[in-house]
Amino acid sequence: MPTPAYAVDVQDLGIRYNLNLTRRTTLKGSLAEWVGRKQQVGRHFWALRHVDFQIGRGESLGILGSNGAGKSTLLLALAGILAPDEGSVTLSGRVSSLLTLGAGFEMEISGRENIFLIGGFMGIRHRAMQGLTPSIIEFADIGAFIDAPVRTYSTGMRARLGFAIATAIAPDILLLDEVLGTGDEEFRGRSRQRIREMVARAKAIVLVTHDLTTVTEFCNRALLMEFGQVVYAGTPQDTVGFYKERIQERKRRLAEAGHESEAALPPPVALHQPAS
Amino acid sequence: MRLGFVRLVTRGSVDLKTRGRLLQHLVGTDLKRTHADTVVGQLWWLIDPFFSMAIYSILVTVVFQKSMPDAPLFLFAAILPWQWFSTSLMDATTSVTGRGNLIRQIQFPKLVLPAATTVAGSITFCFGLLSLALLYLLYPSHLSPWLLMIPIIAAVQFVFTLALAILFSALNTFYRDVQNLLRHATRIWFYMSPAIYSVSDLSGSGFRYVLGLNPFTYILTSYRNVAYYKSAPDWVALAIVLVLSLFLLAFSIWVFKRLETGFAKIL
Numbered sequence: 001m002p003t004p005a006y007a008v009d010v011q012d013l014g015i016r017y018n019l020n021l022t023r024r025t026t027l028k029g030s031l032a033e034w035v036g037r038k039q040q041v042g043r044h045f046w047a048l049r050h051v052d053f054q055i056g057r058g059e060s061l062g063i064l065g066s067n068g069a070g071k072s073t074l075l076l077a078l079a080g081i082l083a084p085d086e087g088s089v090t091l092s093g094r095v096s097s098l099l100t101l102g103a104g105f106e107m108e109i110s111g112r113e114n115i116f117l118i119g120g121f122m123g124i125r126h127r128a129m130q131g132l133t134p135s136i137i138e139f140a141d142i143g144a145f146i147d148a149p150v151r152t153y154s155t156g157m158r159a160r161l162g163f164a165i166a167t168a169i170a171p172d173i174l175l176l177d178e179v180l181g182t183g184d185e186e187f188r189g190r191s192r193q194r195i196r197e198m199v200a201r202a203k204a205i206v207l208v209t210h211d212l213t214t215v216t217e218f219c220n221r222a223l224l225m226e227f228g229q230v231v232y233a234g235t236p237q238d239t240v241g242f243y244k245e246r247i248q249e250r251k252r253r254l255a256e257a258g259h260e261s262e263a264a265l266p267p268p269v270a271l272h273q274p275a276s
Numbered sequence: 277m278r279l280g281f282v283r284l285v286t287r288g289s290v291d292l293k294t295r296g297r298l299l300q301h302l303v304g305t306d307l308k309r310t311h312a313d314t315v316v317g318q319l320w321w322l323i324d325p326f327f328s329m330a331i332y333s334i335l336v337t338v339v340f341q342k343s344m345p346d347a348p349l350f351l352f353a354a355i356l357p358w359q360w361f362s363t364s365l366m367d368a369t370t371s372v373t374g375r376g377n378l379i380r381q382i383q384f385p386k387l388v389l390p391a392a393t394t395v396a397g398s399i400t401f402c403f404g405l406l407s408l409a410l411l412y413l414l415y416p417s418h419l420s421p422w423l424l425m426i427p428i429i430a431a432v433q434f435v436f437t438l439a440l441a442i443l444f445s446a447l448n449t450f451y452r453d454v455q456n457l458l459r460h461a462t463r464i465w466f467y468m469s470p471a472i473y474s475v476s477d478l479s480g481s482g483f484r485y486v487l488g489l490n491p492f493t494y495i496l497t498s499y500r501n502v503a504y505y506k507s508a509p510d511w512v513a514l515a516i517v518l519v520l521s522l523f524l525l526a527f528s529i530w531v532f533k534r535l536e537t538g539f540a541k542i543l
Contacts, residue, residue, distance in 0.1 A: 103381060117298075122384070
């Protein structure tokens, strides 16, 4: 089988949330709707729609956008955590998706045990995890704490251990959400160094961040998302420039409209051409 | 893409088979989490069943004035497996909802979560059997080789528990009411099972037909046969419970796999 041309191939991706079924759903509510036939068809919210892009090997893609634009949903879809409701996501290679570093740790067990637990969740063989453990511990640089329960760790230590695990398993595709800013100056330097190495080794990286300099520094391509759609795709410099313009425009409209926020937002620009 | 019943159930079984090592880690974590930060730690596994046995012994012999020879052993033989069932079921029901953070981090077969909780509960039960063994120091006349049948009865109970654990953990993700309802349901279920009485106590009552439909009637009676009456378990009934539990297990895995893709959106 020929190697697929792209590491990540996203085609007309749509992710839909059913507003009738949130975590605050109760049996009573559902029964009432069902019995009274009050269930409204179309109470759906498209967190992502008509998203198309490809990432080649050795490419590093930055995703920009304001809160609620769909950036994190996109990462969840790339990680396979959310199944597409429309379109498709095709990945070739191993994905590492510790999106928010350290949030999945088990508090009562030690860092070392967490390494194996996370490895197990990622589907990595125990033997392989044993081989990786020394380098993970070394990179995380948390000393004797590795054998203490994770609840005793500082936020920085958790993030470092999370980053060490996520990158140590040599993923072909690395998904990161707002993480390069964690830790102290020294660790930030090392994590940036590791990301650069991964890009050099032709791995694909998707990076969600609010930090515009991170995008221009690390990525060779960037997307801007608004209302669940990709509204701009280009070089990091161009995308950051466009994003800044959009923010300016939004501020201007907000000022004009007094503070009636929704009406003041600039209408979503539709650069997307539906695939025929 | 909607897969058929058999395909989904097979997929679910493969999930569990290929993630044996993860199950092992999860079970270890579960066991460490319970009773962490307590002074006597894991000893609570032995102490807990003794306390409930003492309470029910007082209730039955002192309050209800029921004459029951060697009541503590009679009660313990049924209460111990019941507690295994009810705690495993309650813990497993929240096993998916309690790991929302992780489910939104890594893609993995969620079926391992209720399965690991049920296995961890079984290990706790094995420790409980140690306290049962201690009880024979007081009642040596009830010892018999039939006690060696306990693992077989426990295996049937395990399949039944696992089936319900998988089903309720999936349903609880969508309706948090399930965990509340279940708390009351298991309590009612306990009193409707022959745990603090025996089936023969109800021979004249119409309630015995209700007991006849309850799988725990056969499971608890079998435990009590081998541990108290020095007799054989109810093999036929156990076989029927096992077969029905296997069907229920397949159904539960199917429901779980159907709902699994929606977990991350809700948690």
